[in-house]
Amino acid sequence: MDPAGRGSGGHGEQTLAGRRLLVVGASSGIGEAFSRAAARRGARLLLGARRADRLEALAGELGALTRVADVRREADCGALVEAARTGLGGLDALLYATGITPLLPLARTGAAGWQEVIETNTVGACLVARAALDVLEPGGLVAFLSSDSVGRPRHGLVPYSASKAALDEAILGFRREHPGHRFMRITVGPTIGTEIASSYDSELAAELFGAWLAEGFMTERMMDVAELGELLADVVATVLAHPGISVSDLTVQPPGGRLSAANRSADDFVQGLPPNRGGS
Numbered sequence: 083m084d085p086a087g088r089g090s091g092g093h094g095e096q097t098l099a100g101r102r103l104l105v106v107g108a109s110s111g112i113g114e115a116f117s118r119a120a121a122r123r124g125a126r127l128l129l130g131a132r133r134a135d136r137l138e139a140l141a142g143e144l145g146a147l148t149r150v151a152d153v154r155r156e157a158d159c160g161a162l163v164e165a166a167r168t169g170l171g172g173l174d175a176l177l178y179a180t181g182i183t184p185l186l187p188l189a190r191t192g193a194a195g196w197q198e199v200i201e202t203n204t205v206g207a208c209l210v211a212r213a214a215l216d217v218l219e220p221g222g223l224v225a226f227l228s229s230d231s232v233g234r235p236r237h238g239l240v241p242y243s244a245s246k247a248a249l250d251e252a253i254l255g256f257r258r259e260h261p262g263h264r265f266m267r268i269t270v271g272p273t274i275g276t277e278i279a280s281s282y283d284s285e286l287a288a289e290l291f292g293a294w295l296a297e298g299f300m301t302e303r304m305m306d307v308a309e310l311g312e313l314l315a316d317v318v319a320t321v322l323a324h325p326g327i328s329v330s331d332l333t334v335q336p337p338g339g340r341l342s343a344a345n346r347s348a349d350d351f352v353q354g355l356p357p358n359r360g361g362s
């Protein structure tokens with residue numbers, strides 16, 4: 083590897099040869115795309131999520147290890163990291179790509195709705211990161227996927243934004259209390275090819291579409307999940323190749339502007355949603 087970390091993949095790709103990575107939320111979307119890109123760059127991977135069939139199929143392709151885990155269970159969060167310690171011999175980096183975005187208008191959201199989103203997006207992230215503190219190499223990297231909706235909560239998605247705002251604050255706290263490791267917040271904009279909207283009720287989504295346009299939520303373009311996975315693998319490789327530098331914040335967004343009512347209808351939008359898999 084050269085000093086800038088280039089070397090394995092050609093076309094300017096950064097190498098992850100020999101790096102040990104835990105990807106939580108690897109069974110679909112950005113976590114899956116990142117895992118594919120990281121494996122191609124030579125990483126040794128442990129993949130975690132709830133859907134065993136999806137994890138096994140991906141791990142078979144990539145030559146990775148798996149651990150089925152529900153991050154809403156504290157013991158599962160510790161077991162994920164323990165599996166990385168025993169299976170990979172330690173960790174150089176962890177990507178927390180787990181997340182859910184249920185449509186929850188505030189007037190209809192009770193304790194169970196709040197608990198599910200906060201436990202998945204915030205508490206799970208903190209429990210996995212806590213477990214990893216003793217397993218990560220000194221200077222190891224913990225990267226979390228946050229959202230460009232923080233500070234700009236959208237109709238029907240306020241619990242989601244609140245969970246990511248709390249995650250952002252926790253990341254600041256991890257940096258303060260654990261300066262021996264590096265904690266990166268990756269603020270993600272609209273990305274297509276993931277399953278994040280697969281729990282949406284299409285009637286409610288169509289109802290909220292007008293408000294989302296007015297709020298500037300909808301963008302003309304979306305990032306392609308495979309391309310985003312490639313970029314994130316290059317970023318993680320670059321950061322690991324430069325242990326003396328902490329890259330605290332990264333924002334990834336599609337180029338272009340916001341969508342106006344004139345160029346997309348609610349029907350088009352609902353038809354473009356991923357197939358419903360019965361809630362997260």
Ligand SMILES: NC(=O)c1ccc[n+]([C@@H]2O[C@H](COP(=O)([O-])OP(=O)(O)OC[C@H]3O[C@@H](n4cnc5c(N)ncnc54)[C@H](OP(=O)(O)O)[C@@H]3O)[C@@H](O)[C@H]2O)c1
Nearest residue numbers: 107109110111112131132133152153180181273276277278
């Ligand atoms: N797509 C976007 O436009 C966008 C924009 C901003 C931020 N983000 C963030 O990016 C991250 C990834 O989202 P995505 O779009 O790639 O969605 P996705 O395709 O739905 O992926 C979410 C992942 O989280 C896992 N997961 C959900 N609940 C879990 C639980 N209780 N325990 C363990 N794993 C769980 C899912 O696996 P299982 O169901 O198998 O457990 C899946 O692997 C999320 O944090 C999301 O908030 C996405």
